Structures are given as structure tokens and as C-alpha cells.
Amino acid sequence: MGCVEALNYEVLLRHCSFKEYRAFIKKHYREVYEVQPGYKIFDLALIGVPPIPIGVDGNFVIFPYTKPCHGTFVLKVEGKEEIEKLRSGK
Amino acid sequence: MEISDEKRKEGLIILGCPEAPAQVSLAVHLAHGLRRSGYAPVVAGNPSARQLLAMADPEHHYIGEMLDLERCIEEISTDERDYDLSFVLVHRESGVSYAGTVSVVSAGRVVAVVFGKEAEALASLIDFDCETVVAPAVHNPMPLKKAIDRVMKWDV
Numbered sequence: 001m002g003c004v005e006a007l008n009y010e011v012l013l014r015h016c017s018f019k020e021y022r023a024f025i026k027k028h029y030r031e032v033y034e035v036q037p038g039y040k041i042f043d044l045a046l047i048g049v050p051p052i053p054i055g056v057d058g059n060f061v062i063f064p065y066t067k068p069c070h071g072t073f074v075l076k077v078e079g080k081e082e083i084e085k086l087r088s089g090k
Numbered sequence: 091m092e093i094s095d096e097k098r099k100e101g102l103i104i105l106g107c108p109e110a111p112a113q114v115s116l117a118v119h120l121a122h123g124l125r126r127s128g129y130a131p132v133v134a135g136n137p138s139a140r141q142l143l144a145m146a147d148p149e150h151h152y153i154g155e156m157l158d159l160e161r162c163i164e165e166i167s168t169d170e171r172d173y174d175l176s177f178v179l180v181h182r183e184s185g186v187s188y189a190g191t192v193s194v195v196s197a198g199r200v201v202a203v204v205f206g207k208e209a210e211a212l213a214s215l216i217d218f219d220c221e222t223v224v225a226p227a228v229h230n231p232m233p234l235k236k237a238i239d240r241v242m243k244w245d246v
Contacts, residue, residue: 018187069184
């Protein structure tokens with residue numbers, strides 16, 4: 001199991017709803033993949049209402065990270081391997 | 091993952107943010123109902139939510155095994171473990187996200203228990219395959235108890 005604190009992330013949105021992050025990712029990124037909850041990214045199982053969008057911008061992936069008390073954050077993290085996995089549909 | 095019927099059935103209770111006054115009573119009630127129905131209750135939540143519940147039931151007469159929330163979701167999503175029945179407690183928008191997640195990763199029955207001041211608005215966000223119990227309970231848990239008992243047939 002991964003730990004988000006081990007990632008070098010940038011927070012793009014804080015305390016947002018799933019509708020807000022869906023709209024944000026789809027509006028700001030041309031390359032977007034939709035995955036199901038439980039999809040592993042950086043060894044984290046994604047939490048969310050299906051489908052969950054993940055954006056790609058250069059070598060960075062943009063994805064939602066949800067906690068029970070703090071809602072959802074949209075994080076930007078560098079990850080070529082994760083981008084390859086998304087593009088290959090694995 | 092197939093849910094084995096060789097061992098005792100397991101029922102999962104996923105706690106939300108611990109700030110809701112009704113959550114501890116609700117979790118104990120669900121654990122009690124699960125035990126009466128033949129399930130071994132397992133509770134998952136963040137550390138504060140688990141500690142509040144453990145303080146209310148220190149010898150685990152009702153609540154059974156307790157798990158870290160992220161670990162629990164990880165185990166279900168990687169097919170290491172699954173539950174015959176899961177309750178997801180929803181009193182914030184994040185709870186809808188957890189219900190959506192469990193509805194996808196678990197092969198068992200999933201019931202979202204939606205409560206608190208915003209219960210109706212939160213329930214309207216549930217557009218995925220999931221049973222719901224909805225009651226705007228904040229301090230008085232009885233409407234919620236009745237709604238759960240009716241859906242689970244624990245009132246017969």
C-alpha cells in the first residue's frame with residue numbers, strides 16, 4: 001500500500017466535490033482517462049464515484065485523492081510509468 | 091474474488107468523518123444487527139473514528155475487528171479480502187465517494203447509510219449501483235434506526 005506523503009505532489013484543488021474535480025480535470029487537460037474506483041496509481045487505490053478521470057500533462061498525472069474528513073484534493077505528480085500504464089489501458 | 095461460505099459471513103461497516111454525533115451509535119447498532127444476523131462485524135475507519143468507537147465498546151462486544159480505512163479499501167480492491175455485506179456511513183460528500191468505491195470493488199451487498207442534515211442532498215448524488223437508507227438524523231437516531239431496521243428486516 002502506498003502513502004501519498006511519499007509522493008512529491010502539487011495540490012491543484014482542495015476540499016472539492018467529485019463533480020468539481022471531474023469538471024476541472026476534463027476542462028483543463030486534453031488527455032484524460034477514466035478509471036474505476038480501486039484503480040491503483042502510485043500504489044494508492046483511488047476512492048471515488050465511478051468513473052474517475054485522470055488527466056495527463058506532459059510527464060505529470062493529475063488525479064483525485066479523497067480523505068473522509070477533508071474531502072477530495074486534486075494532485076499533480078510526475079509519473080512516466082503511470083502514464084504508460086494509463087495509455088496501455090492496464 | 092468469491093466470498094467464501096465456508097467461514098462465517100463477514101459484514102463491514104465503513105465509518106465516515108468522526109465529527110457526526112450519531113455515527114458511534116449507528117455503528118454499534120449496525121454491528122449488533124450484523125451479529126444477530128450471523129455476520130462477524132468488521133469496522134474500518136480513520137484512527138479518530140475507530141478510537142471513538144473503541145471507547146464506546148472497549149471489549150468489542152459488538153464491533154469486532156477494526157481496520158485502517160485505506161488498508162481495508164486496498165484489500166478489497168486487490169481481491170485479498172471481501173465482505174458479504176458492507177455498510178458505508180455517509181454524512182459528507184466524501185462518504186458518497188467511499189460508497190461509490192465499495193459498490194465497484196466489492197462483490198457483496200452494499201448499503202449506503204446516509205444521515206445528517208444534508209442526507210437528502212447527499213443521497214441524490216448516489217447514481218451508482220448501491221442500496222440506500224436515508225434519514226436526516228443529527229442528534230436523534232431513532233428515525234435512522236427505524237429506516238435501517240426496516241430495510242434490513244431487523245424489525246421483525
